[in-house]
Amino acid sequence: MDVHPDLLLPDRIPEMERHHSKPSQVLPFALYALCALSDEELAACRQQCVADIDCDDNIVQLAPKAVFKDQSLRIIVEYHVELGFGGQFDGKFFIVVVHPSSYTVLVVALDDDELQCKPDLLWSKIGKSGLVAANLGIGIIMWDEAKDHSMHKIYACTCNLDVTFNDFNLTSVMALRTLGPKAAAALDEELMSTGAFSIDQLMELAGLAVSQTMYALSPPSKSPNILVACGPGNNGGDGLVAARHLHYFGYKPTMYFPKQSKNELFGRLRTQLEQLKVPFTDDFVGTAKRSDWIIDAIFGFSFSGEVREPFPGVIKALAESKVPVLAVDAPSSWNIETGPPDDGPGKDYNPDALISLTAPKPLVKWFKGRHFVGGRFVGEDIAEKYGFDVPPYKGSDQTVEIGSQGEKL
Numbered sequence: 001m002d003v004h005p006d007l008l009l010p011d012r013i014p015e016m017e018r019h020h021s022k023p024s025q026v027l028p029f030a031l032y033a034l035c036a037l038s039d040e041e042l043a044a045c046r047q048q049c050v051a052d053i054d055c056d057d058n059i060v061q062l063a064p065k066a067v068f069k070d071q072s073l074r075i076i077v078e079y080h081v082e083l084g085f086g087g088q089f090d091g092k093f094f095i096v097v098v099h100p101s102s103y104t105v106l107v108v109a110l111d112d113d114e115l116q117c118k119p120d121l122l123w124s125k126i127g128k129s130g131l132v133a134a135n136l137g138i139g140i141i142m143w144d145e146a147k148d149h150s151m152h153k154i155y156a157c158t159c160n161l162d163v164t165f166n167d168f169n170l171t172s173v174m175a176l177r178t179l180g181p182k183a184a185a186a187l188d189e190e191l192m193s194t195g196a197f198s199i200d201q202l203m204e205l206a207g208l209a210v211s212q213t214m215y216a217l218s219p220p221s222k223s224p225n226i227l228v229a230c231g232p233g234n235n236g237g238d239g240l241v242a243a244r245h246l247h248y249f250g251y252k253p254t255m256y257f258p259k260q261s262k263n264e265l266f267g268r269l270r271t272q273l274e275q276l277k278v279p280f281t282d283d284f285v286g287t288a289k290r291s292d293w294i295i296d297a298i299f300g301f302s303f304s305g306e307v308r309e310p311f312p313g314v315i316k317a318l319a320e321s322k323v324p325v326l327a328v329d330a331p332s333s334w335n336i337e338t339g340p341p342d343d344g345p346g347k348d349y350n351p352d353a354l355i356s357l358t359a360p361k362p363l364v365k366w367f368k369g370r371h372f373v374g375g376r377f378v379g380e381d382i383a384e385k386y387g388f389d390v391p392p393y394k395g396s397d398q399t400v401e402i403g404s405q406g407e408k409l
């Protein structure tokens with residue numbers, strides 16, 4: 001797994017005192033990247049940053065040296081301190097793209113509202129970042145206000161960066177808009193009652209999102225052999241659907257489905273796979289070793305208590321797996337609210353990737369890998385009612401990567 005970017009800031013930047021005596025002036029905000037971006041991608045990011053600005057879209061400009069691939073935020077800070085004295089860019093605020101496929105960016109302030117030269121940062125949706133910086137730059141909003149506001153509005157889970165964060169991280173984690181197990185179940189109910197969806201439809205969309213996430217992580221040309229581990233509930237159903245799509249995408253899925261529910265839907269999903277000659281195995285551990293990726297569709301938001309047979313050995317194998325794992329909705333055996341169990345087979349389980357269905361659950365606070373959201377079937381009204389944001393899916397994608405960790409797609 002990739003190292004998270006180092007976003008630590010210095011406690012104080014004494015050089016900023018030199019700005020205190022300068023007359024205020026509206027200058028462009030510099031845009032930087034901590035990841036590899038081509039000139040075209042950088043230009044596109046700049047465009048996105050100013051997407052919400054009506055009048056002057058030159059307010060965000062690429063810094064003369066804009067890309068600091070795999071370097072620490074401190075290096076950009078040092079560079080920007082010098083750049084800011086040149087009078088071409090705003091000396092106090094700048095914007096940083098941390099992960100190329102995330103739709104959040106950092107807005108960094110090198111000084112605080114009390115002019116104590118204390119730097120800080122906030123996450124902003126990329127489309128709002130230019131406006132946020134502009135509002136801060138001309139004093140329409142104060143830093144604390146902008147920070148509060150952005151915390152409630154952004155959807156991305158910054159929690160994965162906790163090793164590199166200061167106090168800011170705690171605020172961001174607390175303010176994450178996640179969906180607890182009861183709310184997730186209630187939302188499912190609502191989609192199936194007033195929303196008029198059937199469970200087959202929701203599962204089909206969830207499974208499609210899982211398969212698209214697998215494709216985004218590693219296409220079949222690189223990772224043809226996928227072991228899909230399915231549990232007895234709807235999480236397992238998502239895995240069965242995903243496997244069918246994976247087959248059509250060109251993968252060779254193998255199913256581990258040791259405890260099939262009597263529900264006829266699961267029988268149909270199994271038959272569909274058997275007709276495609278997708279193999280079912282009883283040997284999870286042996287097949288796992290020969291696979292390129294594993295999909296963990298064992299338990300989702302209705303898991304509780306200690307893992308019962310036959311799953312403890314499977315969870316242990318997932319925890320120890322050298323083969324990368326994509327977890328569906330939750331790393332199986334994790335408590336939806338409190339994350340990894342204190343002991344038992346899932347204690348050290350932290351999969352490489354997670355696709356949260358509909359919205360992230362509170363457990364993402366403990367998750368350290370690449371994070372996607374799938375569920376392009378929830379309208380703004382329902383999302384607002386349940387207190388989460390619909391992420392900006394692109395094109396015809398059913399899934400979108402959020403957060404700022406992990407490798408480039």
Ligand SMILES: NC(=O)C1=CN([C@@H]2O[C@H](COP(=O)(O)OP(=O)(O)OC[C@H]3O[C@@H](n4cnc5c(N)ncnc54)[C@H](O)[C@@H]3O)[C@@H](O)[C@H]2O)[C@@H](O)CC1
Pocket residue numbers: 184188202203206231232233234235236237238298299300301302303304305306307308309311328329330357358375
């Ligand atoms: N909100 C959404 O977008 C959708 C969610 N779906 C999926 O549905 C999942 C929830 O499905 P379910 O409510 O059926 O539940 P789960 O699939 O999370 O798990 C319930 C099953 O696991 C068993 N189980 C629970 N605790 C256990 C333990 N300690 N040891 C062994 N077995 C245990 C239960 O007996 C039950 O069979 C979600 O996480 C998601 O993956 C989709 O299928 C439909 C759309």
Ligand SMILES: [K+]
Pocket residue numbers: 235296297298299300327328329330331332
């Ligand atoms: K799972």
